[in-house]
Amino acid sequence: xxxxxxxxxxxxxxxxxxxxxxxxxxxxxxxxxxxxxxxxxxxxxxxxxxxxxxxxxxxxxxxxxxxxxxxxxxxxxxxxxxxxxxxxxxxxxxxxxxxxxxxxxxxxxxxxxxxxxxxxxxxxxxxxxxxxxxxxxxxxxxxxxxxxxxxxx
Amino acid sequence: xxxxxxxxxxxxxxxxxxxxxxxxxxxxxxxxxxxxxxxxxxxxxxxxxxxxxxxxxxxxxxxxxxxxxxxxxxxxxxxxxxxxxxxxxxxxxxxxxxxxxxxxxxxxxxxxxxxxxxxxxxxxxxxxxxxxxxxxxxxxxxxxxxxxxxxxxxxxxxxxxxxxxxxxxxxxxxxxxxxxxxxxxxxxxxxxxxxxxxxxxxxxxxxxxxxxxxxxxxxxx
Numbered sequence: 001x002x003x004x005x006x007x008x009x010x011x012x013x014x015x016x017x018x019x020x021x022x023x024x025x026x027x028x029x030x031x032x033x034x035x036x037x038x039x040x041x042x043x044x045x046x047x048x049x050x051x052x053x054x055x056x057x058x059x060x061x062x063x064x065x066x067x068x069x070x071x072x073x074x075x076x077x078x079x080x081x082x083x084x085x086x087x088x089x090x091x092x093x094x095x096x097x098x099x100x101x102x103x104x105x106x107x108x109x110x111x112x113x114x115x116x117x118x119x120x121x122x123x124x125x126x127x128x129x130x131x132x133x134x135x136x137x138x139x140x141x142x143x144x145x146x147x148x149x150x151x152x153x
Numbered sequence: 154x155x156x157x158x159x160x161x162x163x164x165x166x167x168x169x170x171x172x173x174x175x176x177x178x179x180x181x182x183x184x185x186x187x188x189x190x191x192x193x194x195x196x197x198x199x200x201x202x203x204x205x206x207x208x209x210x211x212x213x214x215x216x217x218x219x220x221x222x223x224x225x226x227x228x229x230x231x232x233x234x235x236x237x238x239x240x241x242x243x244x245x246x247x248x249x250x251x252x253x254x255x256x257x258x259x260x261x262x263x264x265x266x267x268x269x270x271x272x273x274x275x276x277x278x279x280x281x282x283x284x285x286x287x288x289x290x291x292x293x294x295x296x297x298x299x300x301x302x303x304x305x306x307x308x309x310x311x312x313x314x315x316x317x318x319x320x321x322x323x324x325x326x327x328x329x330x331x332x333x334x335x336x337x338x339x340x341x342x343x344x345x346x347x348x349x350x351x352x353x354x355x356x357x358x359x360x361x362x363x364x365x366x367x368x369x370x371x372x373x374x
Binding site: 012013016017020023024027028033034035036039040041045134137138141144 | 198200201202203204229230231233251252254256257347348349
């Protein structure tokens, strides 16, 4: 069963739509423009096909176990969108569990994940969560690119 | 010349207009200063880097746009830009864009469209739009290379019956068959990438007539 069989054929457009609903507000709260969490040129750009599953799994866990938990939101509308995002991420995690056997974690994938966690730890936790949330479009674009886009809407 | 910051209201609607990665920053003059000799200065910032950078060609300019394509050409990075207005010894605070992500926000321009006809069909050959490039000598990059899932929405309109068909394709050649002979058809094509919605730009409308039906032409002789 190749990795392609278990690729996430979920509706990424709905996830992207949820993010678009909070992008401006969340990114406006991120006042540290000189640091990034995902640092895509070090972590995501040029991901090898062999590492896609592991990086996806690790980043989904990063958002579910840290970012969504650490973020505190006052606006009910934004909170609803973030909950929708979190549920989508939980669904993607479950989908990926189908291919546990294929999800080898090579050193490259582990290093990329560690850079992201280190970046996150450099900042005060609320600021880190805001920044990571504001960079979701980068991760979603990466998923879209590496998981062959999505099924029809 | 240093100016007193904040005495002037800020430029408004500061935004990137991006088509095929040609990224133009544009803005409106400050409220109440339309028509006044105001000048502007632009800076840009690469998200994650250390400091704001000047764009020398956009210092003390009177126009309300600035081409930042070269500065934002790495489309997988994200950017900010800001502009301030100056008038005499007064200047405004900076007016800043939101975070600009060319990869997700650039408009995909229309493809080139070549049409050939025969009696009852029209063949369409599409050429993907080209990414903006710094100089003509630079090799061209097709937007297809950036967006492997680039698709086209092809519409064909029968000017006699006023009927329109549309078809979404990924390949670059298609044939519309079973058309009426000696009829003018007009074709419009739009490029798009599945994913976050983007503004689109349809191609120029091109019209071509199918040929006379040769069988009836022979009978007439």
